[in-house]
Amino acid sequence: MTKERLLLTGSKGQLGRTFTAFFAGSGLTNVYEIQEVDIEELDFTDRNSILSALSFYNPSTIVNCGAYTAVDHAEENEKLARKINDDAVAIMADWSRKEKSRLIHISTDFVFDGRKRKPYLPDDVTNPLGVYGKTKLAGEGYVLNRSGGVGVVIRSSWLYSEFCSNFVKTMLALMGNKKEIKVVNDQVGSPTSTHSLVRLLFSVIDNKLASGIFHWCDGAAITWYDFAVEIQKQAFDIGVLRSKIPIRAINTSAYPTLAKRPPYSVLDRKQTLNQFGIEVVGWREELRRVIGELARAG
Numbered sequence: 001m002t003k004e005r006l007l008l009t010g011s012k013g014q015l016g017r018t019f020t021a022f023f024a025g026s027g028l029t030n031v032y033e034i035q036e037v038d039i040e041e042l043d044f045t046d047r048n049s050i051l052s053a054l055s056f057y058n059p060s061t062i063v064n065c066g067a068y069t070a071v072d073h074a075e076e077n078e079k080l081a082r083k084i085n086d087d088a089v090a091i092m093a094d095w096s097r098k099e100k101s102r103l104i105h106i107s108t109d110f111v112f113d114g115r116k117r118k119p120y121l122p123d124d125v126t127n128p129l130g131v132y133g134k135t136k137l138a139g140e141g142y143v144l145n146r147s148g149g150v151g152v153v154i155r156s157s158w159l160y161s162e163f164c165s166n167f168v169k170t171m172l173a174l175m176g177n178k179k180e181i182k183v184v185n186d187q188v189g190s191p192t193s194t195h196s197l198v199r200l201l202f203s204v205i206d207n208k209l210a211s212g213i214f215h216w217c218d219g220a221a222i223t224w225y226d227f228a229v230e231i232q233k234q235a236f237d238i239g240v241l242r243s244k245i246p247i248r249a250i251n252t253s254a255y256p257t258l259a260k261r262p263p264y265s266v267l268d269r270k271q272t273l274n275q276f277g278i279e280v281v282g283w284r285e286e287l288r289r290v291i292g293e294l295a296r297a298g
């Protein structure tokens, strides 16, 4: 039987790497042959590169994990962020509609302004505070409105993994080197392991009729400070850290950044859980798994 082609963009990013690492063990290999691409094979800033890669691979499904993810740098590089998060997605969406391909796209909690203070539902009003969120929101619009009615947007938040750089790895490095650290305690969100997001992605790929917006996170409603405390606790318990250091809670105003971040960005995942029969693991358990992977890697 000829397999369908699944094109994974951003394959060298943390989500892309997790996807690649677990794809072979998923039932999807019976149906799909995976093609992994990153900037070398498909450069989001170059229309010709996108179109020629798409016609070369000719995928029945595109999983778009590529993005401009540097939230603060985006404030000074709006043109580039737009090209990658917005224009490139429009090109992919138009191609998908023409070729009857399914576009599955990852987006972010940063499309919200954080004023709701209750978990955000997929159809809640968006109002991004910065360039990154604005460009990601524009990308969502193309997937939903121009990819032929079969597009999927999965919004997730505070992603971390054993791959690339992310909050967990930054905290562990600081906790190993500093005498104390200060962490913001007035932004509330939900950390999400790329492992749980990849499990959802596999279910979405398998459920070919699913379309629209889905929210995904690991179910916590905590601050970066709370998350740092749990990271240190778990890392110490399994010996990744030899000692603990004081973690001081600070306000966002004491840690100025170029981009404004939503003070509250917990995503409500109930509708997603209802639609896909996926295994739910608690956020601490997800963290334990990633810290375990980091411990194994030394």
Ligand SMILES: NC(=O)c1ccc[n+]([C@@H]2O[C@H](COP(=O)([O-])OP(=O)(O)OC[C@H]3O[C@@H](n4cnc5c(N)ncnc54)[C@H](OP(=O)(O)O)[C@@H]3O)[C@@H](O)[C@H]2O)c1
Pocket: 009, 010, 011, 012, 013, 014, 015, 016, 038, 039, 040, 042, 043, 044, 045, 064, 065, 066, 067, 068, 069, 084, 106, 107, 108, 109, 136, 155, 156, 157, 158, 159, 160, 164
């Ligand atoms: N990280 C988070 O906390 C978070 C939270 C919510 C949603 N998301 C979304 O989740 C998705 C995956 O994020 P991630 O954390 O895996 O991001 P990531 O690690 O930064 O991965 C993004 C990938 O896209 C690649 N890329 C950048 N510019 C490109 C270009 N011009 N052409 C082709 N590829 C390019 C990157 O390459 P380089 O590394 O060489 O730039 C990288 O391999 C993104 O859509 C992101 O917006 C992330």
